[in-house]
Amino acid sequence: MEPSQVYIRDIAEHVGKTVTLKGWLYNFRKSGKLRFLQVRDGTGTIQCIVFRKEVSEEVWEDAKQLTQESSLMVTGEVREDPRSPIGFELGVSDLTLVQRSEGYPITKKEHGVHFLMTQRHLWVRSRRQQAVLRIRHTVVKAIRDYLDDQGFVLFDAPIFTPNAVEGTSTLFGTEYFGSMVYLTQSGQLYQESGAMSFGKVYCFGPTFRAEKSKTRRHLTEFWMVEPEVAYADLDDAIDLCEDFTMAIVTRVLENNRADLETLERDISKLEAIQKPFPRISYDDAVKRLNELGVEKEWGGDLGAEEETVLSKEYDSPLFVHRYPLAVKAFYMKSDPADERLSMSVDMLAPEGYGEVIGAGQREDDLDVLLGKIDHHGLPQDVFEWYLDLRRYGSVPHSGFGMGLERTVTWMCGIHHLRETIPFPRLMDHKEP
Numbered sequence: 001m002e003p004s005q006v007y008i009r010d011i012a013e014h015v016g017k018t019v020t021l022k023g024w025l026y027n028f029r030k031s032g033k034l035r036f037l038q039v040r041d042g043t044g045t046i047q048c049i050v051f052r053k054e055v056s057e058e059v060w061e062d063a064k065q066l067t068q069e070s071s072l073m074v075t076g077e078v079r080e081d082p083r084s085p086i087g088f089e090l091g092v093s094d095l096t097l098v099q100r101s102e103g104y105p106i107t108k109k110e111h112g113v114h115f116l117m118t119q120r121h122l123w124v125r126s127r128r129q130q131a132v133l134r135i136r137h138t139v140v141k142a143i144r145d146y147l148d149d150q151g152f153v154l155f156d157a158p159i160f161t162p163n164a165v166e167g168t169s170t171l172f173g174t175e176y177f178g179s180m181v182y183l184t185q186s187g188q189l190y191q192e193s194g195a196m197s198f199g200k201v202y203c204f205g206p207t208f209r210a211e212k213s214k215t216r217r218h219l220t221e222f223w224m225v226e227p228e229v230a231y232a233d234l235d236d237a238i239d240l241c242e243d244f245t246m247a248i249v250t251r252v253l254e255n256n257r258a259d260l261e262t263l264e265r266d267i268s269k270l271e272a273i274q275k276p277f278p279r280i281s282y283d284d285a286v287k288r289l290n291e292l293g294v295e296k297e298w299g300g301d302l303g304a305e306e307e308t309v310l311s312k313e314y315d316s317p318l319f320v321h322r323y324p325l326a327v328k329a330f331y332m333k334s335d336p337a338d339e340r341l342s343m344s345v346d347m348l349a350p351e352g353y354g355e356v357i358g359a360g361q362r363e364d365d366l367d368v369l370l371g372k373i374d375h376h377g378l379p380q381d382v383f384e385w386y387l388d389l390r391r392y393g394s395v396p397h398s399g400f401g402m403g404l405e406r407t408v409t410w411m412c413g414i415h416h417l418r419e420t421i422p423f424p425r426l427m428d429h430k431e432p
Contacts, residue, residue: 008044011078011088020075021046021090024125025066025101027108035063037092039074045127047081048074048090055092062097068107069125071098120423121432131259132419135252136408140204142251143225143402146244147202152227155194155201157187163382165189165329170209172220183208186401189331189386191228192362195397196389202227214427216416217304217354219405221425228399234343234361237398238319241347241357242277244402245317249273252411265413269351272315279319282341285310301327302346307354314350321345330372333361343398353410359400366390 006019023041030036035050050063066072075094080087106122116123123129148154160176165186172183187203194201204225211218227244229236249270252260260267280288282302289296294309296302301323302310311318325334325342335341347357363369369390373380380387408420418424423432 008039008041008046008086011044011046011086011090014078015080015088016078018075018077018093019090020073021048022073023071025068025070025072026125026127027068028066035066037063037066037074039072039090040125042130044086046086046088046090047084048076048092050092050095055094059092059095062095063092065097065100067101068104069101069122071101072096073098117418117424117429118431124422127262129419131256131262132408132412132414133422134259135256135411136404136420138252138255139248139404139408139411142248143204143244143404145251146247147225147227150200152200152202153194153198155191155198155203157184157190157203157205157226159184159206163189163378163386165331170211172208172210185209186224187226188228188399188401191226191399192386192389192397195228195230195399196393196395199230200227212427215304216418217406217409219417219421219424219426222417222421223404224401225404226399226401228397230395230397232361232398233396234321234345234359234398237359237361237400238279238321238345241319241345241359241400241402242275242317245277245347245357246273246275248407249411260412263412263414265411269315269413270411273350274316277317277319277347278314279321281321282323285320288313299324299326302355304354307346307348308352311348311350311354312352316350317356318348318350319345320348328360330376330378331362331369333363334368349406349410351410351413353406355403356406356410357400357402359398361396361398364390364394364396366394 005022006014008021021039021041023039025037026040026045027038028036033052037048037050038045039048052060073096074090074092076090076092079089079091081089105119160181161184162181165188173180184207186207191201191203202225206221207224208221210220253270286296286298289306289309292309294306296306322335322341323344324340328342328344333343335343344360346355348354349356363372366387373383405417405420409417418426
């Protein structure tokens with residue numbers, strides 16, 4: 001009968017007991033009649049010690065044949081070991097080699113990013129990549145838990161859509177039974193329908209932008225969470241973003257300290273984040289950039305470099321609100337106090353990570369929205385359903401979109417967001 005399995009994450013509950021672990025050989029070293037096996041099982045890594053005098057000749061021979069990433073089952077006694085990173089080790093009494101790995105391509109030597117990206121299906125086995133993806137898992141759960149606990153209803157948006165949300169220049173198009181459709185840039189327009197039905201809704205899924213960009217902040221396929229709230233103005237959206245972000249930061253600090261340490265993340269930077277987050281207008285942001293030696297004319301959107309400079313000025317995320325209307329999407333409401341401005345806000349993560357949230361109040365007046373659709377040269381017919389939301393029970397409403405990968409990049413303190421999704425899609429990379 002095959003032995004039952006114990007997971008490394010639960011190993012502390014089995015001190016002094018004989019258990020069986022099922023996993024893969026992460027690393028190993030030998031010293032005379034000893035073999036030190038670093039075994040991982042997806043929940044952790046533990047050192048398993050094979051002493052020739054304590055195992056059969058068959059087990060010893062199998063232990064000698066082990067190679068990196070061979071799959072195996074090890075049985076032995078759990079012992080406390082203060083020198084171990086997890087505080088425990090396994091004294092092996094039996095070992096079964098399931099499959100001997102031959103010529104594993106990712107070795108201890110330094111590999112370039114391009115090579116590692118081609119081996120992404122294997123690279124995700126590494127300790128660092130697992131730490132990043134475990135933090136992603138925590139962020140996803142924190143997002144859903146917060147919104148669910150606050151009474152939001154999950155309102156899924158379609159992937160195929162006939163209309164643009166964030167401009168027509170970054171659409172991926174495909175033929176759809178004789179007509180043209182596009183991969184969604186955002187589920188926001190559909191969330192506005194949901195908000196008029198349920199009051200508070202959100203969608204959470206993949207979005208697509210055909211941006212010809214090779215910066216560290218861009219993917220062509222990324223995940224975004226988009227809450228939308230009826231009877232909410234711009235200030236309400238900012239307050240929601242703030243609470244929502246604090247919930248994510250708190251959860252990562254509670255659940256992923258070991259992963260943050262693996263990544264050598266400066267945890268004090270996350271611990272320093274607290275409400276209220278600073279808030280400045282776009283006008284003041286432009287002035288501050290020029291004071292800092294970054295030449296910036298009023299009227300353009302903030303670029304990545306400008307966001308980096310601004311966000312490094314603060315220990316907590318920074319809200320920059322009321323961008324020029326001309327640089328925002330057609331659905332953004334104009335500022336009643338200054339028609340040149342929009343009721344919009346971006347949240348810039350500290351430490352130079354830049355924008356992770358884009359939020360705003362939506363235009364709720366039918367005639368004004370019709371004028372904006374015309375001004376942007378968009379086809380009105382594909383937006384008729386969206387216009388109906390202004391014809392039948394229109395109310396002020398607001399929402400935001402948070403990029404998951406950008407948020408995880410910030411939580412992890414890493415440079416490029418390609419490591420924050422299992423299989424990244426970049427302008428020059430679509431495999432594996």
